[in-house]
Amino acid sequence: MQIVTKEIQKSVGSGSMIRAMFTKGMELKKKFGEDKVFDFSIGNPDVPPPASAKPALEKIAANAIRPLGVGYCPNAGIPEVREKIAEFLSRQQEIGLKGKDVIMTVGAAGAIVAFFRAVIDKGDEVIVPSPYFVEYGAYCGHFGGVLKPVPSLEPDFRPDVDAIAAAITDRTRAIILNSPNNPTGCVYSERDLKAIAAVVDKVNETRERPLFILSDEPYRAFAYDGVKVPPMLPISKWTCVLGSFSKTLSLPGERIGYFVANPSMPEVDTLITAVTLTNRTLGFVNAPVFGQRLAAEICNETVDLSIYERRRAAMTDVLKGAGIEFVEPKGAFYIFAKSPVEDELKFVEALLAQNVLVVPGRAFGRSGYVRLCYALEEKIIRSSASGFRKAMESFA
Amino acid sequence: MQIVTKEIQKSVGSGSMIRAMFTKGMELKKKFGEDKVFDFSIGNPDVPPPASAKPALEKIAANAIRPLGVGYCPNAGIPEVREKIAEFLSRQQEIGLKGKDVIMTVGAAGAIVAFFRAVIDKGDEVIVPSPYFVEYGAYCGHFGGVLKPVPSLEPDFRPDVDAIAAAITDRTRAIILNSPNNPTGCVYSERDLKAIAAVVDKVNETRERPLFILSDEPYRAFAYDGVKVPPMLPISKWTCVLGSFSKTLSLPGERIGYFVANPSMPEVDTLITAVTLTNRTLGFVNAPVFGQRLAAEICNETVDLSIYERRRAAMTDVLKGAGIEFVEPKGAFYIFAKSPVEDELKFVEALLAQNVLVVPGRAFGRSGYVRLCYALEEKIIRSSASGFRKAMESFA
Numbered sequence: 057m058q059i060v061t062k063e064i065q066k067s068v069g070s071g072s073m074i075r076a077m078f079t080k081g082m083e084l085k086k087k088f089g090e091d092k093v094f095d096f097s098i099g100n101p102d103v104p105p106p107a108s109a110k111p112a113l114e115k116i117a118a119n120a121i122r123p124l125g126v127g128y129c130p131n132a133g134i135p136e137v138r139e140k141i142a143e144f145l146s147r148q149q150e151i152g153l154k155g156k157d158v159i160m161t162v163g164a165a166g167a168i169v170a171f172f173r174a175v176i177d178k179g180d181e182v183i184v185p186s187p188y189f190v191e192y193g194a195y196c197g198h199f200g201g202v203l204k205p206v207p208s209l210e211p212d213f214r215p216d217v218d219a220i221a222a223a224i225t226d227r228t229r230a231i232i233l234n235s236p237n238n239p240t241g242c243v244y245s246e247r248d249l250k251a252i253a254a255v256v257d258k259v260n261e262t263r264e265r266p267l268f269i270l271s272d273e274p275y276r277a278f279a280y281d282g283v284k285v286p287p288m289l290p291i292s293k294w295t296c297v298l299g300s301f302s303k304t305l306s307l308p309g310e311r312i313g314y315f316v317a318n319p320s321m322p323e324v325d326t327l328i329t330a331v332t333l334t335n336r337t338l339g340f341v342n343a344p345v346f347g348q349r350l351a352a353e354i355c356n357e358t359v360d361l362s363i364y365e366r367r368r369a370a371m372t373d374v375l376k377g378a379g380i381e382f383v384e385p386k387g388a389f390y391i392f393a394k395s396p397v398e399d400e401l402k403f404v405e406a407l408l409a410q411n412v413l414v415v416p417g418r419a420f421g422r423s424g425y426v427r428l429c430y431a432l433e434e435k436i437i438r439s440s441a442s443g444f445r446k447a448m449e450s451f452a
Numbered sequence: 453m454q455i456v457t458k459e460i461q462k463s464v465g466s467g468s469m470i471r472a473m474f475t476k477g478m479e480l481k482k483k484f485g486e487d488k489v490f491d492f493s494i495g496n497p498d499v500p501p502p503a504s505a506k507p508a509l510e511k512i513a514a515n516a517i518r519p520l521g522v523g524y525c526p527n528a529g530i531p532e533v534r535e536k537i538a539e540f541l542s543r544q545q546e547i548g549l550k551g552k553d554v555i556m557t558v559g560a561a562g563a564i565v566a567f568f569r570a571v572i573d574k575g576d577e578v579i580v581p582s583p584y585f586v587e588y589g590a591y592c593g594h595f596g597g598v599l600k601p602v603p604s605l606e607p608d609f610r611p612d613v614d615a616i617a618a619a620i621t622d623r624t625r626a627i628i629l630n631s632p633n634n635p636t637g638c639v640y641s642e643r644d645l646k647a648i649a650a651v652v653d654k655v656n657e658t659r660e661r662p663l664f665i666l667s668d669e670p671y672r673a674f675a676y677d678g679v680k681v682p683p684m685l686p687i688s689k690w691t692c693v694l695g696s697f698s699k700t701l702s703l704p705g706e707r708i709g710y711f712v713a714n715p716s717m718p719e720v721d722t723l724i725t726a727v728t729l730t731n732r733t734l735g736f737v738n739a740p741v742f743g744q745r746l747a748a749e750i751c752n753e754t755v756d757l758s759i760y761e762r763r764r765a766a767m768t769d770v771l772k773g774a775g776i777e778f779v780e781p782k783g784a785f786y787i788f789a790k791s792p793v794e795d796e797l798k799f800v801e802a803l804l805a806q807n808v809l810v811v812p813g814r815a816f817g818r819s820g821y822v823r824l825c826y827a828l829e830e831k832i833i834r835s836s837a838s839g840f841r842k843a844m845e846s847f848a
Contacts, residue, residue, distance in 0.1 A: 058661040059719040060570045060726040067733075068726050110513060113742075117509035129705040162558055162707070165735035173594065174456045194733035198569065198594070265454040309525040309741030311558070323455040329464050330456040337463075337590035339561035344740035345705030346509075 067194070073419035074098060081413045088411060094440035096428040097413040099238065099389065103359045103431070105306040112353040116346060129342040132332045133160030140352040141314055148276070149289040149297065151318070159315040159331055160343035160351075164274050166335070167298035167315040168195050171270065172230075173334040174327065176201040180229040185215040187392065187420035187427075189238050189272075201229070205421045212383040213240040213392065217251040224259055230268045231256065236275040236285060239420045239427035240392040241385020243279055246286040253292035266294055266322075273299040274313075275388040277358045280365050283386040293320045296327075301351050304358045312347030364389055364430075370437040371430040378444035391428045392417065396451040398424050406450050410443030463590070469815035470494060477809045484807060490836035492824040493809040495634065495785065499755045499827075501702040508749040512742060525738040528728045529556030536748040537710055544672070545685040545693065547714070555711040555727055556739035556747075560670050562731070563694035563711040564591050567666065568626075569730040570723065572597040576625040581611040583788065583816035583823075585634050585668075597625070601817045608779040609636040609788065613647040620655055626664045627652065632671040632681060635816045635823040636788040637781020639675055642682040649688035662690055662718075669695040670709075671784040673754045676761050679782040689716045692723075697747050700754045708743030760785055760826075766833040767826040774840035787824045788813065792847040794820050802846050806839030 060068070077097035084093045132138065138155035146153045161167035176182075178200030184192055186205035193203040206219045220231065231252065235244035253269065260266045271288035276299060279285050289297050300313035315331055317324050335341070368384075371391060375382055381394040395403040400416045400423055407414055407426075417425030430437060456464070473493035480489045528534065534551035542549045557563035572578075574596030580588055582601035589599040602619045605612050616627065627648065631640035649665065656662050667684035672695060675681050685693050696709035711727055713720050731737070764780075767787060771778055777790040791799040796812045796819055803810055803822075813821030826833060 057719055059722050061573050064570050064726050064730065065722075068722065068729055113513035114510060117506060117513050134705075162735065162740075163737055165737050167735075169735035174460050177457050191733060195735065198734065309530075309738060309744075311737060311740045323453055326455050326461070326464065330460050333464055334460065337587060338594065338734065339558065339563075339565035339591065340736070341559055341561050341707060342705060344558075344707045344743060346742040347740060348705075 074415050077413050077415055080408070084411055084413070091436070091439075092411055094412045094432075094436060094443055096430065096432065096440075097415050099429045099431060101303050101306045101308060101359070101431055102433075103306050103363050106354055106357040106359060108354050108357055109305065109307075109350065112350055113346070115353070116349050129345055131336040131342050132328075133158070133343055134345065134348050134352075137348045137352040141355060144355045145297075145314070145316055149287040149316075151287065151290045153316060153319065157316055157319050157324075157328070159328065159335060160348050161298070161313045161315050161335060162340045162343055163302060163311040163313040164272060164298050164300040165191070165195070165313075166311065166340050166343075167313050168192070168270070168272065169198065170331050170335040170338055170340065171296060171298070171315060172196045172201060173199055173338060174330040175229055175268065179227055181225060181227045182230045182232060183220060183223055183228055184232040185220070187213070187239050187417060187422035187425070188232070189234060190419060190421070192232055204228070207422070208240070208242070213237065213242045215244060215248055215252065217248060217255065220252060221255045224255070224267070228267055229265065230270045232270045232272060233288065234272045236278055236385075236387025238275065238388055239390050239415075239417075241388045241390045243283050243285055243387040249286055249288065249291045253295075256292055256294050260294060269295040271295060271297045273297060274303050277304045278361065278364060278389060279387045280368060281386060285387065289316065289318050293318045293322075301347075301355065305351070305354060306359050307347070307350070310344060310347035310350070312343055312351050367430045367432065367434050367437055370434045371428065374437060374441045374444055377441055378448045380444065380448060389429060389431045391430065392422075392425050393428060395424050395426055396448060400424055400426055403447065403451070406447040407443065410447050412440055412443040412447065470811050473809050473811055476804070480807055480809070487832070487835075488807055490808045490828075490832060490839055492826065492828065492836075493811050495825045495827060497699050497702045497704060497755070497827050498829075499702050499759050502750055502753040502755060504750050504753055505701065505703075505746065508746055509742070511749070512745050525741055527732040527738050528724075529554070529739055530741065530744050530748075533744045533748040537751060540751045541693070541710070541712055545683040545712075547683065547686045549712060549715065553712050553715050553720075553724070555724065555731060556744050557694070557709045557711050557731060558736045558739055559698060559707040559709040560668060560694050560696040561587070561591070561709075562707065562736050562739075563709050564588070564666070564668065565594065566727050566731040566734055566736065567692060567694070567711060568592045568597060569595055569734060570726040571625055571664065575623055577621060577623045578626045578628060579616055579619055579624055580628040580630075581616070583609070583635050583813060583818035583821070584628070585630060586815060586817070588628055600624070603818070604636070604638070609633065609638045611640060611644055611648065613644055613651065616648060617651045620651070620663070624663055625661065626666045628666045628668060629684065630668045631684075632674055632781075632783025634671065634784055635786050635811075635813075637784045637786045639679050639681055639783040645682055645684065645687045649691075652688055652690050656690060665691040667691060667693045669693060670699050673700045674757065674760060674785060675783045676764060677782060681783065685712065685714050689714045689718075697743075697751065701747070701750060702755050703743070703746070706740060706743035706746070708739055708747050763826045763828065763830050763833055766830045767824065770833060770837045770840055773837055774844045776840065776844060785825060785827045787826065788821050789824060791820050791822055792844060796820055796822055799843065799847070802843040803839065806843050808836055808839040808843065
């Protein structure tokens, strides 16, 4: 019997390697105890939200009758929330934004899918520097879009601008940039970004259907060693930025994000109207109101980033101690480390034998590497040292 | 320039007639004052949520560190919330349900779109009794599905079972039932529902790809005069039910709903896994956690339905006084009233001249009628009497 479509059946069957590791981790924790398993597989922020989150939510509860009860929320978001987020993004992106430029969305993922629905025709292509967050393929695939990964440059995984330019065809509709990057932690330089923008500008000179830059920025706040993540909106008038408060406020469950387009993009009002429409007809309807109001209250704060900085130091100590090759990442909370053997599944297995969980690089479109998420307590990270060492020794 | 796709451009251009009336209403209110405009155009619950909503949300805020901070929420929902909602739905649907049968979704709309993504192939057909909620067309259209409206029986708009049976082809993948109905307020009888179920059972005897019944139930609690809305899940093993707490708890902005399939459906686990997957890859990821926890706390309550009952009485008084034909609806908060002229746009215009806003029936696929939403203060409803009378007189 064909209860679901063949395409979805296939996805269900293959599953996600990240999720598979998560399930494996649950089993191991049950068997050996929570503190005996070192789970670097899932990017799940465990740092508490800013202290202000609790009183802010209590205030929302106290005023509950209106926001709860008198219900109509415009599809693009509560007007005063859009204004607040526009102010926040104006500072962050170093460009003047108004409430009308911003759409509140069901997380960053909701923003991407609504955008793709508005601009993607069957057969359109979406370029992404590789390795990359695999869900992008599903996001554009819903509407017949095809993801075209373009390998980034080793060893530090900065985008290969020439290769990106060469990969553009008449059907390329968007280039996704994700900096700080999942899974590499790479922060793209202003120089590389401007080079990509120049390519896009040139392409759009003769284009009826413009090529967009889509900047996916859930990790913007997560930059270390004084590195600045360049504002992406001003680099090109063809840029759309989307992000979420899941990581910066440790609110991954409430699904609160935003979409914003460069206000000087030609016909930007049509794009904003279209994404507002697809946001409605895809069933998002509007971003959840408690999350909207909470984000408006505390968007200028972030979780304590020094915690992540210490964890990064612990993680790099552990990897160096085991002789694992990697480039120290400047952002996000991931390290994309080189496997000692070309088939990284063997390395993943060897680590698993030590109760250490990582995700194989091929889950991000790049074999020969593994992704480690260090959003874990420093103590646990440091305790994993012998596991990494033993796994490496098995390849000596 | 083609900034968005031609298909979306067309939708943006045509807009929604309901939204257009909403905008018109805003203009009129600005011009004449809030209390001089009678806006029956939008189904926006204005009754306060149950009194328990506020302390429940305060409790969630007080425990905020864990639900806010320790973030990972499984895509199908928080396990203990799924259990609670399964208990609630077991009583409501008169069938035994477990947490694993339920997926928490971003409202009812999110549930429908995730379901369609899981089962619809390009060219599949979806039957809906007409008049109907127009967004259904967009929901299945995202994935190449085609909506096939089947006219319901006048004057009371009960479904035409024979016509539904006759409309089924090899490509029919689902029949959407929406009872209590938007826009007619009709509550489908158990007899009609069982007749539809028998048709579906017969079709599925020889089907490789089953035909589903999709019961969209946001108005289930809104039934009057002691009428019972029959539980839909037990009527057929091929039934999926989805609903939301937007109306029953007056929480329209938080986007909290659910999807549940009859546990005795063949291969039901594959369906649940697939809808959980599409819920993730469509960018919903998971239902918002504050809404999930709030629903789990207060799902057994409802807003004060006697308010809606009094409003219905006021609305029917007004319509009778103006000599407008209609069948008194037993559910939801809408009346689908006959236009005195075949072209109901003329009636809409005449009402507009009296500052009375209604939606033309063609926005729901049935000309010659108008939809009135009586989710308005009783006083406002009663004050609209002379407007309705004068509009009717202009056609005398």
